[in-house]
Amino acid sequence: xxxxxxxxxxxxLIREGVEVVFGYPGGAIMPVYDAMLxxxxxxxxxxxxxxxxxxxxxxxxxxxxxxxxxxxxxTSGPGAxxxxxxxxxxxxxxxxxxxxxxxxxxxxxxxxxFQETDITGITLPIxxxxxxxxxxxxxxxxxxxxxxxxxTGRPGPVVIxxxxxxxxxxxxxxxxxxxxxxxxxxxxxxxxxxxERAARLIAEAERPVILAGQGVLMSGAxxxxxxxxxxxxxxxxxxxxxxxxxxxxxxxxxxMMGMHGEYYTNMAIQHADLLIALGxxxxxxxxxxxxxxxxxxxxxxxxIDPAEIHKNVRADVALLGDLKAVLQDLIPLVEPKxxxxxxxxxxxxxxxxxxxxxxxxxxPGPLRAAQAIHDLWKATAGQEVxxxxxxxxxxxxxxxxxxxxxxYRLITSGGLGTMGFGLPAGIGAWFAHPEKEVWVIEGDGxxxxxxxxxxxxxxxxxxxxxxxxxxxxxxxxxxxxELFYEKRYSxxxxxxxxxxxxxxxxxxxxxxxxxxxxIPQAVAFAREHPGPVVLxxxxxxxxxxxxxxxxxxxxxxxxxxxxxxxxxx
Amino acid sequence: MNxxxxxxxxxxxxxxxKPGVLNRVASLFRRRNYNxxxxxxxxxxDPRVSRMTIVxxxxxxxxxxxxxxxxxxxxxxxxxxxxxxxxxxxxxALIKVKAPPGQRTEIINLAAVYRANIVDVSPExxxxxxxxxxxxxxxxxxLLRPAGLVEVVRTGHVAMTRGMAxxxxxxxxxxxxxxxx
Ligand SMILES: Cc1ncc(C[n+]2csc(CCOP(=O)(O)OP(=O)(O)O)c2C)c(N)n1
Ligand SMILES: [Mg+2]
Numbered sequence: 191x192x193x194x195x196x197x198x199x200x201x202x203l204i205r206e207g208v209e210v211v212f213g214y215p216g217g218a219i220m221p222v223y224d225a226m227l228x229x230x231x232x233x234x235x236x237x238x239x240x241x242x243x244x245x246x247x248x249x250x251x252x253x254x255x256x257x258x259x260x261x262x263x264x265t266s267g268p269g270a271x272x273x274x275x276x277x278x279x280x281x282x283x284x285x286x287x288x289x290x291x292x293x294x295x296x297x298x299x300x301x302x303x304f305q306e307t308d309i310t311g312i313t314l315p316i317x318x319x320x321x322x323x324x325x326x327x328x329x330x331x332x333x334x335x336x337x338x339x340x341x342t343g344r345p346g347p348v349v350i351x352x353x354x355x356x357x358x359x360x361x362x363x364x365x366x367x368x369x370x371x372x373x374x375x376x377x378x379x380x381x382x383x384x385x386e387r388a389a390r391l392i393a394e395a396e397r398p399v400i401l402a403g404q405g406v407l408m409s410g411a412x413x414x415x416x417x418x419x420x421x422x423x424x425x426x427x428x429x430x431x432x433x434x435x436x437x438x439x440x441x442x443x444x445x446m447m448g449m450h451g452e453y454y455t456n457m458a459i460q461h462a463d464l465l466i467a468l469g470x471x472x473x474x475x476x477x478x479x480x481x482x483x484x485x486x487x488x489x490x491x492x493x494i495d496p497a498e499i500h501k502n503v504r505a506d507v508a509l510l511g512d513l514k515a516v517l518q519d520l521i522p523l524v525e526p527k528x529x530x531x532x533x534x535x536x537x538x539x540x541x542x543x544x545x546x547x548x549x550x551x552x553x554p555g556p557l558r559a560a561q562a563i564h565d566l567w568k569a570t571a572g573q574e575v576x577x578x579x580x581x582x583x584x585x586x587x588x589x590x591x592x593x594x595x596x597x598y599r600l601i602t603s604g605g606l607g608t609m610g611f612g613l614p615a616g617i618g619a620w621f622a623h624p625e626k627e628v629w630v631i632e633g634d635g636x637x638x639x640x641x642x643x644x645x646x647x648x649x650x651x652x653x654x655x656x657x658x659x660x661x662x663x664x665x666x667x668x669x670x671x672e673l674f675y676e677k678r679y680s681x682x683x684x685x686x687x688x689x690x691x692x693x694x695x696x697x698x699x700x701x702x703x704x705x706x707x708x709i710p711q712a713v714a715f716a717r718e719h720p721g722p723v724v725l726x727x728x729x730x731x732x733x734x735x736x737x738x739x740x741x742x743x744x745x746x747x748x749x750x751x752x753x754x755x756x757x758x759x
Numbered sequence: 760m761n762x763x764x765x766x767x768x769x770x771x772x773x774x775x776x777k778p779g780v781l782n783r784v785a786s787l788f789r790r791r792n793y794n795x796x797x798x799x800x801x802x803x804x805d806p807r808v809s810r811m812t813i814v815x816x817x818x819x820x821x822x823x824x825x826x827x828x829x830x831x832x833x834x835x836x837x838x839x840x841x842x843x844x845x846x847x848x849x850x851x852a853l854i855k856v857k858a859p860p861g862q863r864t865e866i867i868n869l870a871a872v873y874r875a876n877i878v879d880v881s882p883e884x885x886x887x888x889x890x891x892x893x894x895x896x897x898x899x900x901x902l903l904r905p906a907g908l909v910e911v912v913r914t915g916h917v918a919m920t921r922g923m924a925x926x927x928x929x930x931x932x933x934x935x936x937x938x939x940x
């Protein structure tokens with residue numbers, strides 16, 4: 191049957207299982223918005239295209255276990271360029287999102303027509319792949335390929351730039367039976383010889399550490415990870431994006447590794463004789479200085495992306511494939527272990543860490559962000575909650591103190607570190623799980639980058655509880671200036687609006703929290719009101735996130751928390 | 760020479776014959792700030808497949824990453840780093856030199872030694888066409904330099920591995936990723 195390109199697009203999107211689209215209309219995409227009215231999809235109108243992109247990303251991340259693809263849509267020119275930060279964010283964190291942009295008619299390409307930008311050119315280095323579509327008849331095939339590329343292998347964003355003539359012209363509907371991408375073959379199962387070599391390295395190891403990344407979540411290999419760790423009695427350190435792959439309360443969990451990882455976690459990595467890296471990419475934020483990283487360790491690197499092997503850390507054995515399949519093949523080849531001396535050592539590092547933890551210090555005075563997040567965790571733990579964060583100190587304290595017991599609960603911009611990600615990503619996550627409660631933890635700086643999305647949350651009745659951790663500073667930058675620039679504060683102080691009044695202007699119930707004791711009450715307040723609620727946590731202004739490995743410094747040479755006397759919890 | 764330092768690496772890439780593919784390949788080098796010595800694109804026996812020969816100054820360990828990243832591009836069918844493999848590497852050059860009547864014979868004799876052809880003659884100049892290994896092209900250009908080079912154009916390398924074994928492994932299977940270790 192013949193139909194317009196715009197209808198072909200929606201037919202194809204429906205075929206791909208799309209239920210929700212986040213976007214913002216404009217001239218070059220109007221045929222698509224018009225046709226949309228005839229299809230059973232929910233469109234969420236954000237207040238900025240960047241937010242539409244983050245929302246689609248948050249949606250996809252909240253449904254990683256179902257390999258769901260997020261969809262964001264915008265017009266040509268400024269609409270498309272406004273998406274770029276969201277595209278780059280999705281790319282760095284391997285999030286499967288299809289971005290659909292309008293484009294001027296094919297006959298006008300390259301003429302600087304009104305609202306023409308070369309968005310396939312601009313996004314080439316920040317997408318997994320992209321398409322410029324000039325003919326209606328190509329639309330179903332391109333959609334099919336785009337979703338396939340976005341969700342398989344190492345997931346990532348794909349841009350489809352649709353010329354306006356292709357949206358209007360009519361073509362025959364035809365759905366390709368299978369995708370025909372002769373140059374695209376993500377690896378699936380590891381080579382048996384490499385598996386044997388990995389098993390041998392594991393047998394020889396006395397001080398193994400498992401490094402678990404987001405790949406475990408994407409492959410849904412939590413059970414296999416647990417089996418391997420328990421069989422080897424190996425400690426498991428997680429990347430920021432990997433948090434939740436093993437419950438924080440699991441005895442083998444070492445929590446987060448890297449720049450703001452705990453002392454015992456990084457010490458374990460530096461003293462390990464074997465690193466088993468699962469679906470992680472040795473980012474500089476997790477390795478510190480590469481030359482001195484894990485100097486005694488052999489490395490087994492399990493990855494689906496061959497281009498990650500030897501990129502930062504040389505692998506002694508690389509196992510290429512889907513993590514779940516690789517671990518299923520590997521586990522039967524390894525013998526159980528009991529590295530008791532290794533655990534004695536780790537426990538002594540742990541004890542030394544505990545002594546310094548600010549949770550155990552009950553100082554009077556202003557609210558401390560780390561304690562506030564700890565208390566928020568206490569008040570919401572064990573419930574159906576998703577956390578979405580901004581970027582900065584509050585993000586690191588969330589990673590440290592919001593103890594995740596389940597996978598797929600933390601949504602945060604790791605690789606790109608995009609401030610303002612929290613609120614729109616949280617709204618997207620709520621559309622993935624409308625039955626759940628989403629807690630957005632944002633900084634006062636980052637919140638103001640995308641605060642207009644409060645209106646989106648109101649319009650959609652999204653159950654997002656927004657915590658603004660207000661230190662009146664771009665806290666993380668301030669911390670670096672204090673530590674590494676002799677406290678010369680440059681452009682970090684923020685004169686903020688009254689956040690409670692601001693929320694009320696949107697019709698959102700809001701409450702200010704200034705003392706630790708108010709937190710349970712604030713959480714109860716948030717829950718009494720269905721839909722969005724804003725809580726402002728007014729916190730101590732000049733706090734540090736510790737421990738901290740300054741950039742370019744060895745992982746074991748971290749700045750630790752000051753050792754203080756333990757008073758009470 | 761520093762054994763770990765950069766040296767010219769020759770990559771062959773089989774790519775889908777589609778718009779924008781050259782840009783995707785070039786972008787990989789540009790974002791890493793590598794300077795491409797030469798990049799040659801042409802057709803193959805299969806009209807859907809183009810073939811690129813890319814020469815880049817690069818460290819050996821980086822070359823592995825470039826190979827893996829090229830392979831990762833959706834439109835790239837296969838890649839080989841043939842730097843250290845038995846391969847035929849050729850280049851074509853057109854060299855226009857000053858050739859007043861008195862010097863012409865010498866230039867023509869030189870060209871003959873190199874099995875180069877004279878493809879154009881004017882009252883002032885002679886144009887020599889040479890095909891051969893890049894070093895051979897270099898050396899002819901050096902010899903002609905004293906006569907006075909007017910214009911030189913080189914195609915850049917084209918390369919093909921020797922024998923049957925190597926070459927484009929057609930359509931790798933479901934697990935046809937390149938071994939990297
Ligand atoms: C879009 C963007 N701009 C700048 C930065 C650099 N940056 C990283 S953290 C940070 C401070 C964030 O301040 P805030 O949101 O208040 O969080 P806090 O660190 O105070 O908890 C800045 C400016 C960034 N990550 N993203
Ligand atoms: Mg702040």
